[in-house]
Amino acid sequence: MQARFDEVKAQVQAALDAAMAELPKGELRDAMAYATVGGKRVRAFLVMESARLHGLGDDIALPVATAVELLHAYSLVHDDLPAMDNDDLRRGMPTCHVQWSEATAILAGDALQSLAFRLLSEDAIGDPEARLRLIRAFSDAIGARGMVWGQALDIAAETALEPLDLKAVTKLQAAKTGALIRFAATAGPLITGEDPQYLDEYAKALGLAFQIVDDILDVTGDEEVTGKRVGKDSNAGKATFVSLLGLDGAQAEARRYAVAAEAALKRYGESAENLRELARFVIERDT
Amino acid sequence: MQARFDEVKAQVQAALDAAMAELPKGELRDAMAYATVGGKRVRAFLVMESARLHGLGDDIALPVATAVELLHAYSLVHDDLPAMDNDDLRRGMPTCHVQWSEATAILAGDALQSLAFRLLSEDAIGDPEARLRLIRAFSDAIGARGMVWGQALDIAAETALEPLDLKAVTKLQAAKTGALIRFAATAGPLITGEDPQYLDEYAKALGLAFQIVDDILDVTGDEEVTGKRVGKDSNAGKATFVSLLGLDGAQAEARRYAVAAEAALKRYGESAENLRELARFVIERDT
Numbered sequence: 001m002q003a004r005f006d007e008v009k010a011q012v013q014a015a016l017d018a019a020m021a022e023l024p025k026g027e028l029r030d031a032m033a034y035a036t037v038g039g040k041r042v043r044a045f046l047v048m049e050s051a052r053l054h055g056l057g058d059d060i061a062l063p064v065a066t067a068v069e070l071l072h073a074y075s076l077v078h079d080d081l082p083a084m085d086n087d088d089l090r091r092g093m094p095t096c097h098v099q100w101s102e103a104t105a106i107l108a109g110d111a112l113q114s115l116a117f118r119l120l121s122e123d124a125i126g127d128p129e130a131r132l133r134l135i136r137a138f139s140d141a142i143g144a145r146g147m148v149w150g151q152a153l154d155i156a157a158e159t160a161l162e163p164l165d166l167k168a169v170t171k172l173q174a175a176k177t178g179a180l181i182r183f184a185a186t187a188g189p190l191i192t193g194e195d196p197q198y199l200d201e202y203a204k205a206l207g208l209a210f211q212i213v214d215d216i217l218d219v220t221g222d223e224e225v226t227g228k229r230v231g232k233d234s235n236a237g238k239a240t241f242v243s244l245l246g247l248d249g250a251q252a253e254a255r256r257y258a259v260a261a262e263a264a265l266k267r268y269g270e271s272a273e274n275l276r277e278l279a280r281f282v283i284e285r286d287t
Numbered sequence: 288m289q290a291r292f293d294e295v296k297a298q299v300q301a302a303l304d305a306a307m308a309e310l311p312k313g314e315l316r317d318a319m320a321y322a323t324v325g326g327k328r329v330r331a332f333l334v335m336e337s338a339r340l341h342g343l344g345d346d347i348a349l350p351v352a353t354a355v356e357l358l359h360a361y362s363l364v365h366d367d368l369p370a371m372d373n374d375d376l377r378r379g380m381p382t383c384h385v386q387w388s389e390a391t392a393i394l395a396g397d398a399l400q401s402l403a404f405r406l407l408s409e410d411a412i413g414d415p416e417a418r419l420r421l422i423r424a425f426s427d428a429i430g431a432r433g434m435v436w437g438q439a440l441d442i443a444a445e446t447a448l449e450p451l452d453l454k455a456v457t458k459l460q461a462a463k464t465g466a467l468i469r470f471a472a473t474a475g476p477l478i479t480g481e482d483p484q485y486l487d488e489y490a491k492a493l494g495l496a497f498q499i500v501d502d503i504l505d506v507t508g509d510e511e512v513t514g515k516r517v518g519k520d521s522n523a524g525k526a527t528f529v530s531l532l533g534l535d536g537a538q539a540e541a542r543r544y545a546v547a548a549e550a551a552l553k554r555y556g557e558s559a560e561n562l563r564e565l566a567r568f569v570i571e572r573d574t
Contacts, residue, residue, distance in 0.1 A: 023431045028439035032431060078397060083389035102370035103442045106393065107435050110365060113397065114430030117404045121422045128415035135408045135422060143401030144310045144319060148394050152315035155390045 001277040005045055008065065011058060012044045015066040019115060031100045031108035032115075035073045038091040038227075040287070042210070042278070043068045046184035049274050050199055054188035060125055064134060064187045067119040071142055072180065074112035077105050079151060085232070092227035113142075130191045137190055141183035150176025163239035170208065177214075178207035185275075201264035202275065209257035210282050212250050215240040217286070219247065225287050251283075258283045288564040292332055295352065298345060299331045302353040306402060318387045318395035319402075322360045325378040325514075327574070329497070329565070330355045333471035336561050337486055341475035347412055351421060351474045354406040358429055359467065361399035364392050366438060372519070379514035400429075417478045424477055428470035437463025450526035457495065464501075465494035472562075488551035489562065496544035497569050499537050502527040504573070506534065512574050538570075545570045 016036050023029045044065035051061030080087040080095040081102060088098050097105035120134045140146055153172045157164050164172065185203035186196035219242050221230045233240050241250045261279040265272040303323050310316045331352035338348030367374040367382040368389060375385050384392035407421045427433055440459045444451050451459065472490035473483035506529050508517045520527050528537045548566040552559040 024436055026436075026439065027443060028431055028436060078393055081393065083393060101442075104439065106365055106368065106370060107439050107442070109397070110400065111431035111435040113400055114426045114435070118423060118426035118430070121419045121426070128419055131419060132408045132415055135404060139401045139405035139408070143405070144315055144398035148398040148401070149311055149313075149315060152313065152391065152394050155388075155394070156314065 001274045001281070004049070004274055005041070008045050008048045009041045011048075011062055012041055012065055012069055015062055016069065019066065019070075019119065027100060027104055028107055028111060031096055031104045032073075032112055034093075034099060035077045035096050035108055035112065036069065038093070039069065039072070041069060042282075043072055043180060043184040045278065046181065046203070046275075047187045049272075049278075050185050050188035051191065052188070053199070053268055053271055053275075054192045054194060056188055056191060060191065061187065063119040063122040063124055064191075065184075067116040067138070068180065068184050068187075070112045070116040070119065071138075074109040074116070075142075075147060075151075075180075077109040077112070081105060084151075084155065087229060087232070089223070089229050090227065125191065127191075130193065133190050133193070134187065137183055137186075141179040146175055146179035147177075150174070150179065157239065158236070163237070163243070165239070166241075166244050169239050169241065169244060173208065173211040174204070177211050178204060181207040181210065198264050198267055202261045202279075205257045205261035205264065206279055206282060209254045209261060209279065212241040212254040212257065213283055213285060215242045216247065216250055216254070218242070221286065227287065254283045288561045288568070291336070291561055292328070295332050295335050296328045298335075298349055299328055299352055299356055302349055303356065306353065306357075306406065314387060314391055315394055315398060318383055318391045319360075319399055321380075321386060322364045322383050322395055322399065323357065325380070326356065326359070328356060329569075330359055330467060330471040332565065333468065333490070333562075334474045336559075336565075337472050337475035338478065339475070340486075340555055340558055340562075341479045341481060343475055343478060347478065348474065350406040350409040350411055351478075352471075354403040354425070355467065355471045355474075357399045357403040357406065358425075361396040361403070362429075362434060362438075362467075364396040364399070368392060371438075371442065374516060374519070376510070376516050377514065412478065414478075417480065420477050420480070421474065424470055424473070428466040433462055433466035434464075437461070437466065444526065445523070450524070450530070452526070453528075453531050456526050456528065456531060460495065460498040461491070464498050465491060468494040468497065485551050485554055489548045489566075492544045492548035492551065493566055493569060496541045496548060496566065499528040499541040499544065500570055500572060502529045503534065503537055503541070505529070508573065514574065541570045 020033045047065035047068055048058060048061050077096040079085050080090055081097055087095050096108060120138055121131055125131050150172050154176055182200055182203040185199045189196040217226055218230055218233045223230055245253055258279045262276045265275055307320045334352035334355055335345060335348050364383045366372050367377055368384055374382050407425055408418055412418050437459050441463055469487055469490040472486045476483035504513055505517055505520045510517055532540055545566045549563045552562055
């Protein structure tokens with residue numbers, strides 16, 4: 001898996017660099033580029049492997065993988081803003097609004113979202129109907145019924161009288177982090193018009209495993225390794241998988257989801273080994 | 288023109304209501320709906336008339352007109368934020384972040400952008416290639432080479448050592464307000480694949496006339512009528528068309544652009560009368 005991961009990382013970085021090079025020079029472009037540096041590229045990897053499993057070459061999937069990473073970068077920039085999570089450290093560097101300014105961070109996030117849609121319209125992806133399917137699914141995944149909705153629920157929970165229960169936290173995270181992961185993992189069948197059911201089941205479970213480990217790392221993680229502040233959510237008294245299940249319970253739950261994710265890939269046989277390995281990596285990671 | 292304007296307004300409001308009704312209930316949706324209420328709908332009118340001039344029915348153009356108004360609403364919500372222009376009054380009501388919260392305003396703007404792209408992918412628009420042309424042009428018009436770029440230049444100008452000159456202000460406004468107006472006015476030929484040249488020339492001139500009058504109203508306008516604070520830009524010492532040309536000079540310049548806008552419509556003959564009237568309205572308006 002690692003070789004493939006490195007390959008995807010290099011391809012996506014080159015595509016990001018090319019997209020940025022076409023924009024007018026200045027602070028806005030610099031801030032956008034800054035926001036897209038680093039990252040694990042898990043979502044891009046999902047896109048590329050999903051496409052490969054459905055017989056699509058990297059050249060077809062690359063604009064989609066790049067769009068997903070642009071979108072993820074914008075979501076981090078806006079989530080880190082003082083009015084939102086107020087974070088000052090991300091990927092081991094000052095967050096975008098600390099490095100530049102709040103105004104520039106808001107604008108950089110806005111323009112990253114626009115650019116993501118631009119990439120989904122690219123000819124390289126092929127069939128126009130396929131591109132429109134991607135654009136529709138992407139909009140739903142990231143907007144007021146997906147990622148942004150989840151973030152709004154999260155913000156609302158901070159001022160709620162009672163902390164969320166497990167069902168509510170699961171629903172919130174399925175939207176906030178899960179929706180984009182599901183889009184990424186189903187990009188292959190979305191392009192070919194095949195049934196995304198198994199990859200969708202995989203992604204649903206993977207997304208929750210991923211988020212539970214995020215909550216665990218917020219308690220046990222090392223800032224030097226994760227590149228972001230630890231203890232933020234737990235100290236804020238926010239309901240997380242760890243506060244609701246305990247550390248051991250959360251670890252068991254993450255393992256359960258990772259096993260379910262692997263199981264969903266059965267019909268893809270050997271060829272889905274990279275995605276299975278990703279499910280194992282997600283619960284073992286320390287970053 | 289007024290009857291057509293009222294017709295477009297009603298159609299767009301119904302389409303906006305329908306789009307909102309499909310979203311999950313809650314503060315996010317309420318804030319999005321709040322942000323889209325009111326407004327002159329000049330951009331929607333441009334889309335519908337541009338489409339009509341190229342033989343397209345309102346049913347085809349309506350999702351595009353709605354997308355443009357969603358996008359415009361998001362841009363106002365983000366521009367009004369404390370970190371940006373810090374406005375508390377818009378369309379005669381408290382701005383979105385005053386009515387709700389900064390976090391909700393940021394998220395509502397983000398989700399309005401996603402929803403705009405969703406509408407541009409709708410089947411009603413027809414030919415898939417046409418929809419992809421719209422999506423590409425829209426992304427360019429609103430992102431890091433269009434509207435957001437213009438806003439970034441505007442923010443940067445606030446801390447620059449020297450105020451901008453006329454050339455720089457014109458360039459800035461051509462991006463900040465002009466790019467979306469040009470997209471709206473060329474939507475018809477973008478859909479049919481015809482040459483957008485004349486409508487683009489019209490829109491370029493109209494956009495500048497529109498912005499010059501905005502600068503004039505910032506000095507001479509009545510808050511009760513414009514529904515937003517007056518004197519903000521002029522008191523902030525920002526370079527505007529009025530600060531650079533004086534009130535009389537700015538009025539003459541706006542008239543010059545409106546005449547150029549009308550002239551660009553020559554080849555459309557009688558059928559472009561609504562757009563000609565709009566050019567005259569734009570420089571006579573008090574709101």
